[in-house]
Amino acid sequence: MAEAKWYVVHTQTGMENKARSSLLSRAETSGLSHLIREVLIPMEKVSEVKGGKKRISERKFFPGYILVNMELTEDSWHLVRETPGISGFVGSGKSPTPLSPKEVGEIIREQEEKMTKPKPKVEFGEGESVRVKEGAFANFNGTIEQVNPDRGKLKVMVTIFGRPTPVELEYWQVEKI
Numbered sequence: 001m002a003e004a005k006w007y008v009v010h011t012q013t014g015m016e017n018k019a020r021s022s023l024l025s026r027a028e029t030s031g032l033s034h035l036i037r038e039v040l041i042p043m044e045k046v047s048e049v050k051g052g053k054k055r056i057s058e059r060k061f062f063p064g065y066i067l068v069n070m071e072l073t074e075d076s077w078h079l080v081r082e083t084p085g086i087s088g089f090v091g092s093g094k095s096p097t098p099l100s101p102k103e104v105g106e107i108i109r110e111q112e113e114k115m116t117k118p119k120p121k122v123e124f125g126e127g128e129s130v131r132v133k134e135g136a137f138a139n140f141n142g143t144i145e146q147v148n149p150d151r152g153k154l155k156v157m158v159t160i161f162g163r164p165t166p167v168e169l170e171y172w173q174v175e176k177i
Contacts, residue, residue: 004037004071005098008090009080013064016041019085020066026083035076038069042107044114047152048121049172056118065090067107072096120171124154130174132158137167141177 011019020039027036044061047054070076072095081088089096099107124130124147132140137158145166146155152171157164 004069006067006069006104007072007080007096007098009066009068010087010090011064011066012085012087015085016060016064016066019083022085023068023080023083027079030075030079032075032079035071035073036068036079037071040067040069040108042067042111044111045116045118046121047118054172057121058115061111061114067099067104072098119149120152122171122176124171124174124176129177130154130156131177132156132167132169132173133175134173135169137169142167 009019020041023036023039024033027033042061043058045056045058047056049055068080070080077089077096080086091097124144126144126147128144130142130144132138132142137160140158140160142156142158144154145157148154154169154171154174156167156169156174158167159165
């Protein structure tokens, strides 16, 4: 019996869940479920504010890819390759390249971290121009001086009465321009 390893499998973007369920059900019906141990779609939680309400949603952090823990045999290789929605294995040549245990551990740790602590849906960088959407400085434009992703805050330089003034704002109070 071969050892189960993790492989990266390319899917059609947006079809990761369907490819996962197709693979698992095809493995079951063809009697190969003992070769496919686990199919993982790495997810992360993201927060955004719409209409003044904070929403937390999930999104895939490797769109178009799933991770499959499997014993690689000719049968399991064909099962994965012929599953609808799956383009093939990621790797060079004819045989797929397994992920190292360290890489798998990193991905799983990162997923657990990203599922417990939602990150903002929109990322900001220093020097970017933004427009204030809400609050006392609504409709003012400014430049980001400092980003604090842990607190979800930005220090934005806004020109008030012809003078640049630093203002601390929440991510949801601004939009990129």
